[in-house]
Amino acid sequence: xxxxxxxxxxxxxxxxxxxxxxxxxxxxxxxxxxxxxxxxxxxxxxxxxxxxxxxxxxxxxxxxxxxxxxxxxxxxxxxxxxxxxxxxxxxxxxxxxxxxxxxxxxxxxxxxxxxxxxxxxxxxxxxxxxxxxxxxxxxxxxxxxxxxxxxxxxxxxxxxxxxxxxxxxxxxxxxxxxxxxxxxxxxxxxxxxxxxxxxxxxxxxxxxxxxxxxxxxxxxxxxxxxxxxxxxxxxxxxxxxxxxxxxxxxxxxxxxxxxxxxxxxxxxxxxxxxxxxxxxxxxxxxxxxxxxxxxxxxxxxxxxxxxxxxxxxxxxxxxxxxxxxxxxxxxxx
Amino acid sequence: xxxxxxxxxxxxxxxxxxxxxxxxxxxxxxxxxxxxxxxxxxxxxxxxxxxxxxxxxxxxxxxxxxxxxxxxxxxxxxxxxxxxxxxxxxxxxxxxxxxxxxxxxxxxxxxxxxxxxxxxxxxxxxxxxxxxxxxxxxxxxxxxxxxxxxxxxxxxxxxxxxxxxxxxxxxxxxxxxxxxxxxxxxxxxxxxxxxxxxxxxxxxxxxxxxxxxxxxxxxxxxxxxxxxxxxxxxxxxxxxxxxxxxxxxxxxxxxxxxxxxxxxxxxxxxxxxxxxxxxxxxxxxxxxxxxxxxxxxxxxxxxxxxxxxxxxxxxxxxxxxxxxxxxxxxxxxxxxxxxxxxxxxxxxxxxxxxxxxxxxxxxxxxxxxxxxxxxxxxxxxxxxxxxxxxxxxxxxxxxxxxxxxxxxxxxxxxxxxxxxxxxxxxxxxxxxxxxxxxxxxxxxxxxxxxxxxxxxxxxxxxxxxxxxxxxxxxxxxxxxxxxxxxxxxxxxxxxxxxxxxxxxxxxxxxxxxxxxxxxxxxxxxxxxxxxxxxxxx
Numbered sequence: 001x002x003x004x005x006x007x008x009x010x011x012x013x014x015x016x017x018x019x020x021x022x023x024x025x026x027x028x029x030x031x032x033x034x035x036x037x038x039x040x041x042x043x044x045x046x047x048x049x050x051x052x053x054x055x056x057x058x059x060x061x062x063x064x065x066x067x068x069x070x071x072x073x074x075x076x077x078x079x080x081x082x083x084x085x086x087x088x089x090x091x092x093x094x095x096x097x098x099x100x101x102x103x104x105x106x107x108x109x110x111x112x113x114x115x116x117x118x119x120x121x122x123x124x125x126x127x128x129x130x131x132x133x134x135x136x137x138x139x140x141x142x143x144x145x146x147x148x149x150x151x152x153x154x155x156x157x158x159x160x161x162x163x164x165x166x167x168x169x170x171x172x173x174x175x176x177x178x179x180x181x182x183x184x185x186x187x188x189x190x191x192x193x194x195x196x197x198x199x200x201x202x203x204x205x206x207x208x209x210x211x212x213x214x215x216x217x218x219x220x221x222x223x224x225x226x227x228x229x230x231x232x233x234x235x236x237x238x239x240x241x242x243x244x245x246x247x248x249x250x251x252x253x254x255x256x257x258x259x260x261x262x263x264x265x266x267x268x269x270x271x272x273x274x275x276x277x278x279x280x281x282x283x284x285x286x287x288x289x290x291x292x293x294x295x296x297x298x299x300x301x302x303x304x305x306x307x308x309x310x311x312x313x314x315x316x317x318x319x320x321x322x323x324x325x326x327x328x329x330x331x332x333x
Numbered sequence: 334x335x336x337x338x339x340x341x342x343x344x345x346x347x348x349x350x351x352x353x354x355x356x357x358x359x360x361x362x363x364x365x366x367x368x369x370x371x372x373x374x375x376x377x378x379x380x381x382x383x384x385x386x387x388x389x390x391x392x393x394x395x396x397x398x399x400x401x402x403x404x405x406x407x408x409x410x411x412x413x414x415x416x417x418x419x420x421x422x423x424x425x426x427x428x429x430x431x432x433x434x435x436x437x438x439x440x441x442x443x444x445x446x447x448x449x450x451x452x453x454x455x456x457x458x459x460x461x462x463x464x465x466x467x468x469x470x471x472x473x474x475x476x477x478x479x480x481x482x483x484x485x486x487x488x489x490x491x492x493x494x495x496x497x498x499x500x501x502x503x504x505x506x507x508x509x510x511x512x513x514x515x516x517x518x519x520x521x522x523x524x525x526x527x528x529x530x531x532x533x534x535x536x537x538x539x540x541x542x543x544x545x546x547x548x549x550x551x552x553x554x555x556x557x558x559x560x561x562x563x564x565x566x567x568x569x570x571x572x573x574x575x576x577x578x579x580x581x582x583x584x585x586x587x588x589x590x591x592x593x594x595x596x597x598x599x600x601x602x603x604x605x606x607x608x609x610x611x612x613x614x615x616x617x618x619x620x621x622x623x624x625x626x627x628x629x630x631x632x633x634x635x636x637x638x639x640x641x642x643x644x645x646x647x648x649x650x651x652x653x654x655x656x657x658x659x660x661x662x663x664x665x666x667x668x669x670x671x672x673x674x675x676x677x678x679x680x681x682x683x684x685x686x687x688x689x690x691x692x693x694x695x696x697x698x699x700x701x702x703x704x705x706x707x708x709x710x711x712x713x714x715x716x717x718x719x720x721x722x723x724x725x726x727x728x729x730x731x732x733x734x735x736x737x738x739x740x741x742x743x744x745x746x747x748x749x750x751x752x753x754x755x756x757x758x759x760x761x762x763x764x765x766x767x768x769x770x771x772x773x774x775x776x777x778x779x780x781x782x783x784x785x786x787x788x789x790x791x792x793x794x795x796x797x798x799x800x801x802x803x804x805x806x807x808x809x810x811x812x813x814x815x816x817x818x819x820x821x822x823x824x825x826x827x828x829x830x831x832x833x834x835x836x837x838x839x840x841x842x843x844x845x846x847x848x849x850x851x852x853x854x855x856x857x858x859x860x861x862x863x864x865x866x867x868x869x870x
Contacts, residue, residue, distance in 0.1 A: 037427040041434065044468045091442050092470040139473060141517040187556055189549045214724070224716050233547065257775065258723070260716040332778045 006237050007225040008282050014270035018299060019277065020306055023292055024062050026277030027053050030289055046089040047078060047098035051105050052293040058108050058317045059300050059307050068109050075102045076114075083126075084119030085137070095137045096127060100149040103156050108320050112157070121159045124150050132167030143184045144175050148197035151204040152314060155326055160205070169207050172198050180215035192223060192232040196245035203252045203313040203328045213253040213331055220246050221258035228263030229271075229282070239281040240271045244294035244315070247301050251312040254331035261302050268295050430464065437461040441474065450478040459501050466505030466512040476521060483525070495526030499534075516550045520557055534558045609758045609782050644762070651731045655693050663690045679713045696732065703728060722772075723753040730755045747771070747790075754779040761785055769793055769812075777801040783808075787833075792816070799827045812838040814868075819843050821854040828861055838868040845869045 030053065031039050042049065050071060057063050077090045078098065085094030086102040099120060106115050127134045127150065134146040147168055154160045174186045175198060181190025182198035195216070202208045223230040223246050229238025230246040243264060250256045270283040272295070278287025279295030293315075300310040309318045313328035321328070437457055444454045455478055458471050475498070482488050499522060505515040523529060538555040541548065620639040625632055626647075637643040655663070670687035673680060684706050691699035691706075707725040711718040729749045734756060743765035751771040760766060760783040769792035777796075781803035783789065788810045796816035800823070808831050818824070821844050828834065837858075845851045851869040858867055 035428075035431070037431050040431055041465050044465075044470070087470070092468075093473050095469065137469075137473075139476060139517070139521065141513070141520075143513075183549070183553075185553060188553050191549060214727070218720060221717050221720050228716075236547070255720075255723075258717060258720040263716060332776070332781075 005225060006231075006235055007227045008229065008238060010227055010267065010270045010283055014283050015272045015274055016266075016269055018269065018304060018306060019272050019274060020060055022274070022277030023272070023279070023296065024057065024060060024065070024277070026273075026287065027056060027289060027292065028065060030278075043089045044092065045098075047075075047086060047101040047105075048088070049289055050074065051101040051108075052289045054105055054108050055310075055316060056289070056293045056296050058320070059296050059310055061306075061308055063108075068111070071105055071109060072111050072114060075105060078102060079116065079119075081119070083138075084116070084121075084123030086120075093137060094123065096124065096134065096146050096149045096153075097136065099123060100153045103153050104314070104316055107156050107324060108316060110320075110323070112324070115157070117157050117159065120157065121154065121162045124153055125162045128163050128168065130167075132164060132169070132171035134168070144172055144182060144194050144201070145184065145197045147172050148201045148204075151201055155204045155328070156314070156324065158324075158326070165205055169202070169205055169210070172201050173210060176211065180212060180217075180219050190219065190233070192220070192230070192242050192245045192249070195220065196249050199249045199252050200313045200328075203330065206329045208252065208329050208331050213255065217250060217253050217255040217258055220250050220253075221255070224259045224264065228260065228265075228267035230259070230264065230267075237282065238267060240268055240279050240291045240298070241281065241294040243268055243298040244301075247298050248312040248315065251301055252328075252330050256301070265299065265302055265304075268298055271295060434461060434464055437464075438468075441471065445474060450481040454478060462501065462515075463504045463508070466509050466515045469514045472514045472518045475518065479525070491526050492528045495522055495529045498522045498526075499529070503537075510545060510548055511550055513550070516554055519554065523558070523561065531558055531562050535562070609761055609784075611784060646759070646762070651735055652696060653693065660694055663694050666690055667694065679709070681710065681714050684710050684713070692728070696728075696735075700732065719752065722750070726751040726753045727755040734759065743767070743788075752776075757782045764788065764807075766790065774798075778803055780805065792838075799823045802827045802830055804830045807833055809833050810836040810838075813842070814838045814840040816842050821850075821857055824854070825857060825861065828858070834862065834865065836866040836868070840868055840870045 031049075033039065054063070054066070054071065057066060075086065078087045078092075079102075080087060080094040083094050085096065086099045087094050088098045103112075103115065103120065106112050124134075127137070127146070129135065129142070133142045134150045135142055136146045136149075150163065151160060151165070151168065154162060172182070175182050175184070175188065175194075177183060177187075177190045179190050181192075182195045183189050183191060184194050188194075199208070199211075199216070202210060222234070223232070223242065225231060225238050227238055229240070230242045231238050232242040232245065247256060247259070247264065250258060267283075268279070271279050271281070271285075271291070273280060273287040276287060278289070279291040280287045281291055296307065297310050297315055300307040301312060310316065311318045311321050311328065312330065314321060314326070437460055441454065441457050441461065444457070455475065458474050458478075462468065462471050462475075479488075479494070479498075482494075488494050499519060502515045502519045502522075505512055509515070523531070523534065535555070535558055538551055538558065541551050542555070545551070622637040622643065624635050624637060626635050626645070627633075635645050637645055667687055667690040670683040670690065673683040674687070677683070688703055688706050688710075691703050696703070704725065707721050707728070710721040711725075714721070726749070729751065730746065733746060733749075741762055744760070744763040745767040747767050748770040751768070751773055752775065754773070754776045757779045760780070762785065763783070764785060765788040766783055766786050767790040769790050771793075772795050773791070774795045774797060777791075777799070778801045780786075780789070783805060785807055786805060787807050789805065789808050790812045792812050793815040794813075796813060796818060799813065799818065811831060811834060813824075818839070819842075823844070824837065824839060839845055839854070845854055855867050855869065858865060
């Protein structure tokens with residue numbers, strides 16, 4: 001008996017092109033109502049939200065539509081002098097996730113010289129444990145996401161040598177599973193989001209040669225479902241954010257052609273909200289800035305003509321990284 | 334509606350299901366549509382939720398709902414936009430919730446600023462967290478206060494305090510089963526309150542995994558608990574199949590890292606770990622060099638000698654070791670695949686699995702069948718056809734390298750339908766490389782290892798561009814006839830990468846289709862390289 005595939009059906013009336021102007025409107029409107037319930041309840045990730053918005057606008061060549069000062073002032077307010085890290089929003093605690101977002105925002109806005117680089121480096125380096133892993137903050141949660149945040153932040157600041165890279169690589173490799181994928185910790189299940197973090201980590205550190213790209217690439221290309229969308233693990237529904245995590249990982253591994261790009265494009269287009277703008281996880285669901293960035297970023301990697309090229313490792317415009325002289329490894333096709 | 338009260342409802346999200354029910358009731362659905370949507374919602378929220386278990390919990394609630402919908406005589410209505418009244422009601426609810434959230438947060442931050450670390454603050458923090466469990470700072474504040482209380486020795490009943498904390502995380506996981514903050518707090522509590530009963534945690538994990546078998550946070554937590562209990566996962570679970578899988582699918586990837594020997598060594602592609610390293614030789618040195626080669630963590634002493642052209646290669650190992658016992662098992666499994674394929678010849682998984690088995694059993698015996706089945710897969714699993722064609726290319730190249738001792742001098746991989754290169758580090762050995770009649774347009778970059786190649790033949794490869802051709806210092810003769818190069822620039826722009834070039838064949842490409850194109854090309858190229866022999870037809 002055939003297995004039932006968990007998937008969605010894309011109806012005929014879904015969008016077939018990129019509705020870029022609508023997405024810009026959606027993002028510029030997002031957060032203007034500071035009493036909006038969803039907006040307020042997500043303040044614990046505000047810094048990342050601002051990075052999602054900014055990267056989308058930059059990729060769409062619309063950075064001139066926002067006030068740069070608004071962003072840099074926000075970053076300053078979130079800096080914690082004592083630790084050297086950044087919080088998600090003023091009053092909250094510093095965390096490596098938001099420290100990376102803050103640094104990414106400064107890079108995109110060409111304001112790296114404003115950053116207290118030595119403090120940030122001290123914060124990141126202080127989160128590394130003897131086994132090479134990183135905690136997210138002083139409370140000790142360990143996750144390969146934080147390994148990625150650490151090396152991405154330091155690489156953007158040209159300070160990668162401030163940590164024990166060799167140990168950090170060892171830890172990430174210890175999180176690789178029999179199926180070629182990676183989880184959040186040793187023995188944790190393979191998951192496309194964490195695979196992106198680990199492959200991205202190896203790309204930043206120039207150690208992609210340490211993994212069997214065919215093996216992992218196969219697991220990743222199996223994520224494409226008949227709808228064209230990608231899921232994050234076997235037997236799960238497709239989701240636009242996995243379009244990014246899977247396609248970016250495949251791109252770093254030099255195996256983007258192992259899935260059907262046309263079908264993926266079709267799925268991402270179908271996940272746009274034609275009324276409000278923005279992308280949702282699946283066709284017909286409510287849009288949000290997170291899925292909007294990853295929809296746009298994935299389309300950029302797939303070569304969408306109205307978008308500027310995005311870097312698969314950092315999820316930032318390539319021209320920003322070129323300007324900073326930041327390099328990341330991509331395996332030869 | 335009947336409220337389902339179950340001690341575990343916090344963990345299975347039953348109240349959330351009820352929210353969903355209410356929502357759909359507002360949307361005026363028929364019962365059947367309703368049930369369908371609940372299932373859809375549940376599938377979205379809970380990855381592998383156990384429908385039966387959830388429906389059991391729902392039980393009476395669903396019956397009530399059926400009665401209600403019948404009373405309201407709502408049949409066959411499709412989903413419409415929410416009515417203004419519903420929107421207004423929701424807005425009011427949200428505004429009220431937001432007010433509580435904001436006031437709570439303000440109060441907590443005020444107390445934190447004043448250094449107040451008491452149970453009243455804990456209560457406030459708990460209330461806000463049960464609304465919004467992802468506010469990580471609030472979990473930090475709880476930990477700060479608890480640490481403070483431990484230090485001040487004001488905790489009289491640690492078990493009760495610990496259990497209350499666990500209960501709070503349960504409430505929060507009900508709202509968001511994937512809340513990183515809540516899961517980590519649970520681990521932190523277990524670590525800081527050793528009095529707590531770990532066996533109970535294991536039972537809770539089982540219960541929770543029954544409802545959502547794919548929640549990786551819960552699996553991680555389960556590993557955390559079992560390791561604290563001193564149980565190895567192996568004691569509980571049978572990983573037999575996984576291990577067999579590991580045996581044959583985890584081909585050991587190997588790469589070279591040569592310890593820097595006076596800093597003379599460089600890699601061809603400037604990455605730290607490269608399959609090929611080269612160095613200039615000192616003219617006044619001896620006929621022998623001793624170097625250290627580190628492959629992963631194994632260090633080997635290697636002597637480079639003049640009579641071997643100072644070249645050292647590690648012998649390629651393509652086939653993983655398979656024990657006779659495993660081989661017998663694989664033969665059996667292959668037979669099962671073949672039986673399935675007799676019933677459904679186009680079935681992807683038996684095709685793919687059988688290819689893996691045949692590769693592990695005997696590549697020589699099954700060579701033709703492996704090729705045939707991979708070609709079938711290219712046809713039947715269209716989205717991944719490039720994967721299969723690349724894997725087929727890898728297999729064919731391995732077979733070429735295996736068929737005899739690694740050849741020297743000239744090497745041909747022509748007419749194999751290759752779409753990708755593998756093991757190109759061995760190309761460093763060859764002077765003549767013939768890759769004609771393949772489909773290698775995507776992979777020219779990998780030719781970078783052909784550092785000793787003097788004659789390179791790339792005829793009939795669907796090439797549309799030579800942009801990715803790498804620096805090839807020794808190539809004297811290049812042939813790119815019968816491709817799809819559209820402009821003379823494709824050649825002109827890569828001439829710098831071929832400093833030794835004396836002869837080039839570009840026949841039967843679109844840009845030299847007519848006489849004008851040919852003349853124009855020859856003229857331009859002669860300007861750059863006057864002595865070059867150019868073949869245009």
